[in-house]
Amino acid sequence: MASPLSFRTVELPLRHAWTIARGTSTVKRNVFVEVRSEGHVGYGEAAPNVRYGESWETVEAALHKLAPVLEGRDLRHFRDVSEAVDAALPDNPAAKAAVDLALHDWAGKVMGVPLYRMLGVDPGRQPVTSMSIGIDVPETLAVKVREAADFPVLKVKLGADRVQEVFGTVRALTAQTIRVDANEAWKPDEALAHIQWLSTQGVELVEQPLPAADVEGAKWLRARSPLPLVADESLTKASDVPKLAEGFHGINVKLQKSGGIREALRIIETARACGLKVMLGCMVETGLGIAAGAHLAPLVDWVDLDGNLLLAEDPYRAHPVVQGRIQLGAGAGLGVEPR
Template sequence: MFIEVEIELKELLLKKPFVTTRGAKTSIHQVFLSVNWKGYVGVGSSLLPPFSLAMKNQLLSIITEWNNLIRNRSPFEREFIIRELIKEGGTAFPFLITSLDIALFDLLGKSVNLPVYKLLGLKGDSNPVSSMSIGSLGEEELIKEIKLLKEYPILKLKIASFNELNYLQKIRTEYSGRIWVDGNCSLQPEDLEGAIHILEENKVELIEQPIPPGNYKELKKIKGSSLVKVVADEDCAKPQDLFLLTECVDVVNIKIHKTSGFSESLLMARLAKKIGFEVMLGCKTESVLGVTAIQV
């Protein structure tokens, strides 16, 4: 029985705009891949840039080429399949590789009647408590959102400027739970000392990627200077990035879509723990299928 990959591109509308330093999103674009083999179907998805008709036709053509290359393979040759497709230019479309890797693992699990976490050699312990992200908003609108979400144990506030840190004092009058702040690269190195002071005053546990990537010396200055943990996101995309971040951050945020699949994500998580980092598993604004994958 041949392996066959099918592709579907979708634009998913958001209930409300999600604002970050990169602008306001009202919808997201997703690629969904399904892999068929012996009556089993594995599915995977990833974010992709807004697609045009030309891009859609190009991706359909790529999937046709992939089917010709792997049709005689089985999902048990997953590593070989991924390696061969990368050699054939798959790195130009990392979202396809990510989706395929997830779909192949899903297919493997279904074919042997095992959950994917067991295929990966994981314990399957209960998932840690997750945070609810809130996009960058004006103070009044943010407080309204906080009131709606005050039952969540952790809120992650995305900011687009230093000034938004001043909202924390008002937030603390409405919310007593755990707070994380995602800087989204919005601060400058000279802002860090003042930012840490405000975060400490308002009992914020961590700040994620406060400044643009590559500023290792500046991150090193604030790591350990307070109880506020420093998290790398944009600075942490591949395993080799971990070695640049030693003594710079406390936590690394690993996202499947950044690492191009389960295999690389698991490698990064294990390596990060060996080095001494805490590990956060993150996602983008994506489909339920994409978010579910990180819980494996």
């Protein structure tokens, strides 16, 4: 019996060169999954990130390994299938996320309901998403800010140097709310100095100022920071959350680094129990991956679901964004189809 799983890798050129503290990219290679059964097709996406030890090659290898595991399985036995995927892919969160998204999309289509209804989530409580501005020269920063004019909130990427130049360029161009993401670029002393300055510039929060390994530095910085600190690279799974409460005010959960919707929900629940605020973020993904996050977004405080807007062209018919809010319709499953 053939496996219900198939996949392909697609090259996705970016609208602008994407620069963060770790480097620059102009193209992404994501892996797209389909699960087929009972006349329905569920779609999923893997957006692997080298920061978490994954690439499109490792995702493909993991999916080749998984395909025979799913042969002959009844996908309606959702929990059993999901546990089999977890067991087969313990160290491949993006690959696991792709299959998890596809299974949820398939299940929603079988039942004829959107994912948010399956999860008991109110789509009307969708927070606004930020629009990310990568590190760049002043002229290109100005272009990016103009392109993001319809978003009430920006996320500005900062690195180890040019902090005041990059941020100051953006701030001089707009009165929009700004969040900052340092992507592990700073040391504790300089992080505190940067954050103290940023607190005078109308910044809402600072994401991952220190390397994830600097646990003691995070505790030291949290005790002194005038702005909320949000963990990103420090977090991949629910069991990471309790110890982060000592170093951060909130966490950033991403489906691609957590392995999909099921683990993301566990992370959100654990964060709430630990008194942490929650951001829902993304990698550079198409409208397919972004849609999955959008169905969970009403459960969190902050949203950063803009990955598809960084692409030169989105191969999926993404949910529209109106004044920064993703508009989820009544379509079954994720509600997104290929163009």
